[in-house]
Amino acid sequence: MLRSLQLRSLRSVAEASGLRGIATSAASKSAWFTDVPQAPTDPILGITEAFQKSQDPNKMNLGVGAYRDDQGKPVVLDVVREAEKQIAGEHYMEYLPIGGNKQFVDRAVALALGDDNPAIADGRVAALQSLSGTGACRVMAEFMARFMPGAKIHISDPTWANHHNIFRDAGVERTLYKYYKPETRGLDFEGMIADLQKANEGDVILLHACAHNPTGVDPTADQWQQISDVIKEKRLFPFFDSAYQGFATGDCERDARAPRMFLEQGHNIGLSQSFAKNMGLYGQRIGTVSIVADDKAQAKKVESQLKLIARAMYSNPPMMGAHLVSNILGDPKLKQRWFVEVKGMADRIIDMRQSLRSNIEKLNSPLPWKHITEQIGMFAYTGLTGEQVDKLAQEHHIYMTRNGRISMAGVNSGNVERLSAAIHKVTTA
């Protein structure tokens, strides 16, 4: 109604100015969208934009979490190149089913939950191929909005910024649980448990399966047990975001312990899985979303509803990434080679953590830096303030997200000293 009035008044203005017969929108003003505000730059992807604008020859991009080798170059895994060659010219491009490439989904879920997981054997896992982790989380969020009305999603403070966008846009109410303790640059375990105790029955808890993004701080196995106990006691639903399996410790089995342990403990979990980092398939948008149901019949129903959500979002998922991952996971030789490559990436990052820490400590920094090696995965939560981050960008052409998160993948033997010196400078100025 209001819009019609606005349009009519626009038209009368146009007519009054002698623009009779010309549609209101033919003037240089939008009839609908003049009030659309410029959206803020994405805090993570916007860093890359700023980096690309910089002309400095020694600029460093420590923003987005994409792996780089020791020369700072993007990496395509050998097994991926091999799989590409294998499938070249061999495939049709027909629509996948709404749920995606079934062989891919089965192999991916088996990777996450274990080949002999009883939940899989019992047919209790409702799973779809998804548009990487983002797509998986969004499908889960829409599912929550539709089938768990009133349930809140509990998100760690901090978390990957896009979690907030996803659940907000799906219309799911968000609440935070304490997670990061700035004083220790570690886990605020007591705070986390206390906040989980406040959750209502039926709420969903978003947990990072390993290599927490952005802090790199993971619960210990003992702490996971206690988290599981509280979730059980409060009758909450655990939803795991697994974007770094294999990439955290270098061991795919170990990095999957938390979701598997929850299943062993009798939880039915939700799971978002991404192959962006561990297979280097960022641009392919390949992952899975799954929900473990009580039994096979219920899993089928849940899966049918997940498909309805997907159908109205993108109809069916893209083929190429699924084909590549399925080939790699399905070939024992390629799979073993992949394990080695993933461990190689994880090891280089662990090396860089040690190198960064020792370099800063060598400069006699007054601040503690052991958190750099205690944190795990692609990201380090440095503890740098927003102002210090800004200085690093403006004065040193080193780009990271304003929460002080750095992507360790962007650190290499060629730039770690310069980075250490720059961090030391801005933290002692």
Add this chain to the structure above:
Amino acid sequence: SPPQRLIAITDLHCAPEKFGLFKMQAAQMHAQSSHMIGGQAKPSAAMPQGRIGICARPQRVARIVAGANSKISQVPQAPPDPILGISEAFKASTSPDKLNLGVGAYRTEELKPYVLDVVKKAERRMLEKEENKEYLPIEGLASFRKATMDLMLGPNSKAAQEGRLATLQSLSGTGSLRIGAEFIAKFLAGTTVYVSNPTWGNHNNIFADAGVEVQKYRYFDPETVGLDFDGMIADLRAAPEGSVVLLHACAHNPTGVDPTLEQWQAILDLVKERSLLPFFDSAYQGFASGSLDEDAAAVRLFADAGIELLLAQSYSKNLGLYAERVGAFTYLGVDADTTKKVLSQCKRIARAIYSNPPVHGARIVAEVVGDEATFNEWRSEMEGMAGRIKGVRQELYDHLNRINPDKNWDFIINQIGMFSFTGLTPAQVENMTNKHQVYMTKDGRISMAGLNSARAEYLAKAIDDSVRNF
């Protein structure tokens, strides 16, 4: 008490790296607990080679009936997708006579899926280039975005030069429509989208899930098996000013009935008069007539009129890239500043659905369009595909005229594109499937792409039988 400690030890031992200081204790405790359980270390199937542990194998424990889980337990079965469900039924059938006229994917004369030669060429080139697999920007591959704008509006269009095009690579037609729908929900709250009656079934799902109200405008006339133009104009005129009207750029799905150019002009005049916002769905550019330019005529007519419009493009059919999910959402604006802001908001929307679009299909499009020779080859292949469909329409028409000259079958050759609305009733459709093994959607739609010369007569007889006897 001892059992709890045993569990704690198990967990610690399973992941020693995390607990450097616990390593030694764990080793000691391991020795103790091995003793406690009779000295037998039971390796878990989940443990990597060479690691002895006392981790238990995954147990079947009583399922926790958490509140959330009981909500999940109540989730009902969703109905099968009406279109994609047909393919599934077809696959399940064992009859040698079966014919799949369900889903709209092109088939060769041999009824095989078709990968275009230019696509194979492009993929070979891409393999040689050994490009990386990094994230695309949220708005997609720049060369693809330029190619897609040029294809729709012609190279170096005024709108592109004046910065009035906000184009976002997205997940084929569906994904592009969803971006548009979310944008409408957010910035045109309360606006109704008018869709043709009938329209592609998934249009309704997309707008519903985005929370946008949908109404219908008259479109298909069962009497003439053609366009109810007067009804369409009347319904659009009655729509509130500022409403969105969803238009099929060419080869209307499911009817195959397109307005003439004169009718498009009249629709444009009405859109201007009533300040309606057109939202074009372009899934068949080049595939309908065989000519990219001809199939873009309606969109270009509107674009040249200096009005705002929304556009969803798909490369599923015209480049055969179905499974790669390549498409684009575009806002054509009247000033560069607003256009820039709209793009930024569309990026925000996309970020929360899939972050950034898949790279493979976009690179194929860019490769094909970016090379003059390949682009021309593509044009010929498109003419080939469109030509085969036109040919098979003609054959079906000829057979039907021969078998049943009393009925008017003109609509078969008047309709255009992959689909034909046969005008068959649900009962007749059931007969088509049950008696003749012809799989088609209940609304009477057949996919001409699934028909070939060899089966045209069979189909004609089946249609004739259904029309006469049901």
